Amino acid sequence: MLTPELIASDNDWAPVRMQFPILDQEVFKKPLAYLDNAATTQMPLRVLDTIRHHYLEQNANVHRATHELSGRSTNAFEAARDTVARYIGSKSSNTIIFTRGTTDSLNMLAQMLERKWGASFSALVSTLEHHSNFVPWQQAARRTGGSFATIPLDAQGDIDLDAYAKLLDELPVGIVSVAHVSNVLGTVNPLAQIIEMAHQRGWLVSVDAAQSIRHERVDVAALDCDFLSFSGHKTLGPTGIGVLHGKEELLNELPPVAFGGEMVDTVRTSGTTFESAPLRFEAGTPNYVGAIGLAAALDYLELLGRDVVAEREHALLDYAEQRLGEIPGLQILGTPQKRAGVLSFSVEGVHPFDIATLMDKMGIAIRAGNQCAQPLLNEVYSLSSVARISPAFYNTFEEIDRAIDALERALSICRPAL
Ligand code: PMP
Numbered sequence: 001m002l003t004p005e006l007i008a009s010d011n012d013w014a015p016v017r018m019q020f021p022i023l024d025q026e027v028f029k030k031p032l033a034y035l036d037n038a039a040t041t042q043m044p045l046r047v048l049d050t051i052r053h054h055y056l057e058q059n060a061n062v063h064r065a066t067h068e069l070s071g072r073s074t075n076a077f078e079a080a081r082d083t084v085a086r087y088i089g090s091k092s093s094n095t096i097i098f099t100r101g102t103t104d105s106l107n108m109l110a111q112m113l114e115r116k117w118g119a120s121f122s123a124l125v126s127t128l129e130h131h132s133n134f135v136p137w138q139q140a141a142r143r144t145g146g147s148f149a150t151i152p153l154d155a156q157g158d159i160d161l162d163a164y165a166k167l168l169d170e171l172p173v174g175i176v177s178v179a180h181v182s183n184v185l186g187t188v189n190p191l192a193q194i195i196e197m198a199h200q201r202g203w204l205v206s207v208d209a210a211q212s213i214r215h216e217r218v219d220v221a222a223l224d225c226d227f228l229s230f231s232g233h234k235t236l237g238p239t240g241i242g243v244l245h246g247k248e249e250l251l252n253e254l255p256p257v258a259f260g261g262e263m264v265d266t267v268r269t270s271g272t273t274f275e276s277a278p279l280r281f282e283a284g285t286p287n288y289v290g291a292i293g294l295a296a297a298l299d300y301l302e303l304l305g306r307d308v309v310a311e312r313e314h315a316l317l318d319y320a321e322q323r324l325g326e327i328p329g330l331q332i333l334g335t336p337q338k339r340a341g342v343l344s345f346s347v348e349g350v351h352p353f354d355i356a357t358l359m360d361k362m363g364i365a366i367r368a369g370n371q372c373a374q375p376l377l378n379e380v381y382s383l384s385s386v387a388r389i390s391p392a393f394y395n396t397f398e399e400i401d402r403a404i405d406a407l408e409r410a411l412s413i414c415r416p417a418l
Contacts, residue, residue, distance in 0.1 A: 006319070006397040011215060013312065016304065017394045019044035030363030033399035038183050038211060038342045038390035039367055040233045043297070047236060050296035054289050060290045063279075077288040080295035081278070084243055087298045088228065090221035094248050097278045098291050101242035102210040103132040105229035106177070110136035110245060113175060114144055114252040121146030122174025124203070126189070127153050128182045131372045133208040137177060137285030139213060147172050153380060157185040157334025161193065168201045175204040175226075180212035184386070185334035185369045186317070186342045187215065195225055196392070203362065204250070214301070214392070215310050215340040222231055224374055226250055232290060236297035244281070246279055251277035258283040259357045308394045310340075316400060317343065318390040323404045325387075331387060344371065344386040351386040358410035364403045366390075 017023060020042045025032050034042065034234070056078060060069035062077045075255040076198035085093040114121055121144040123137035150165045151169055159178070168176075176198045181188050195205045206227035210217050213230040220228055227250075232362035241380060246254075255272055256263055274280045315337045320343055324330055333344040334353035346352060356368035367388040371375050377383045389403060 002397055003402055010396040010398055011346055013394070014397070019046065020394050023025060025396060026218060026362050028361050030396050033402050035362045035389045035391055035399065035403055036365045036367045037392035038388065039384055041214065041236050041392055042236065043236055044300055044301050047293050048297045053294045054292050061285055074289060076292050080291040083295035083392050088245060089221045090359045091221065092247060092248055094277055095245050095251065097281045098286050099242045099244050100240055101231040102208060102229045105244035106132050107136045107207065108226055108257060110140040111257040114140035115255045115257065117144070117146065117174070118144050120172060122172040123173060124149050124174065124176045126151040126152060126159050126178050126188060127374045128178055128185060128373065130183050130208065130210065131341050131374070133179060134375060147174065150375065150393045157187050157336045159189055159194070167361065168198060168203060173202045175206055176205040177208065179208040180216060180218065183211050183342060184344050184373045184376055184388070185336055186335060186339035187336035188338040188340050191223055198246050199224070211341050215313050217306060217392050220245055227248035232294040232297065236300060248277060255278050256283070260284045261373070298362055312393040314340065314389065316395055316397065317396060319340065319397055320389055320391060320400045327408065331379060337353055342388055342390040346383060346386050347411060350394040350411060352385045353412050355407065356412050358413060359403070359406045361407040362409065364406045366403070
């Protein structure tokens with residue numbers, strides 16, 4: 001239960017929370033507690049103001065015209081690319097491709113490698129991946145007749161590193177694509193080790209940072225990952241914008257898979273040549289306002305302090321874990337060595353949809369479903385769905401308490417005998 005320290009901590013964060021007016025409302029005449037941040041985060045006023053300012057003062061298509069407004073718009077867009085590069089520790093902005101989101105980034109990467117490698121295509125993913133980091137690789141392998149395999153987990157929900165080493169040795173060399181943080185178990189994968197093991201054997205590594213970009217420090221230079229993807233809407237930015245980062249020399253060796261304006265160098269009836277990265281991969285008008293909004297979100301996280309944000313999110317998650325642990329019959333999925341961002345749970349005899357629906361009526365927004373990770377839920381845990389709670393730094397300990405009260409009430413309705 002809430003201690004004076006936790007209440008004081010909530011009070012300290014109250015000015016930050018004021019940046020997120022959407023949180024301050026009622027649903028079903030109950031105060032909202034939004035605890036579905038792994039699905040999407042809310043945007044602070046600073047981001048909304050940046051987007052509004054762009055449309056009000058400097059909106060024009062980028063990279064095209066000679067007029068002043070287009071110049072301002074292009075400068076803001078390219079400054080956003082610089083911000084993203086800095087944020088993830090990349091030395092060059094040429095490594096940053098703007099996409100529609102993580103799913104788009106991973107599909108693009110899988111298709112580019114499919115074109116480059118053909119029948120020798122080989123992808124290795126873990127069993128805990130989101131469908132976005134599973135199906136694109138599986139499909140590319142199917143189309144090329146190449147290889148697709150999965151790394152098993154141990155009983156705790158961590159990647160089995162011995163099995164991983166064996167697979168790297170046995171399979172045709174290709175690409176390993178793993179989540180930094182699982183959107184179901186919250187497992188924080190030991191990326192440095194995973195990457196080093198792959199590189200020692202000549203494999204490339206792609207990191208799905210959709211869930212980690214907000215909680216963990218992501219430094220592509222220190223990690224030495226070859227590719228990294230994330231979405232704006234999970235890191236306080238707008239929807240419809242995401243990033244694919246790749247080492248510049250690797251990107252320039254990859255064939256583009258979408259064609260049109262801006263990505264070309266010369267176009268003749270006899271043939272077309274392409275720009276170098278990143279423009280080579282941004283066919284058509286990019287979502288420049290989304291990119292500018294995303295950069296404002298990353299700036300805001302830097303302003304708050306990334307470590308301070310991570311510490312607050314870890315504290316909220318630990319508290320939620322402790323409180324969930326007090327509920328009889330409730331199982332938290334996985335006991336990974338390090339967890340961030342999410343807690344998924346099931347309660348014997350109660351359907352997760354019933355839990356989430358009843359909690360919703362009490363003002364508490366959580367997620368129920370297969371969490372877009374059917375291989376993990378079905379094949380490892382023999383479940384079809386779970387409930388998931390995912391706090392962000394702007395949530396409060398008081399909201400977690402309210403969520404637990406609501407959960408207990410929901411369970412008393414669903415299993416009155418207990
Ligand atoms: N990977 C992970 C780990 C995710 O959690 C998600 C979103 N839930 C995605 C990929 C896909 O992100 P998006 O829907 O923004 O493309």
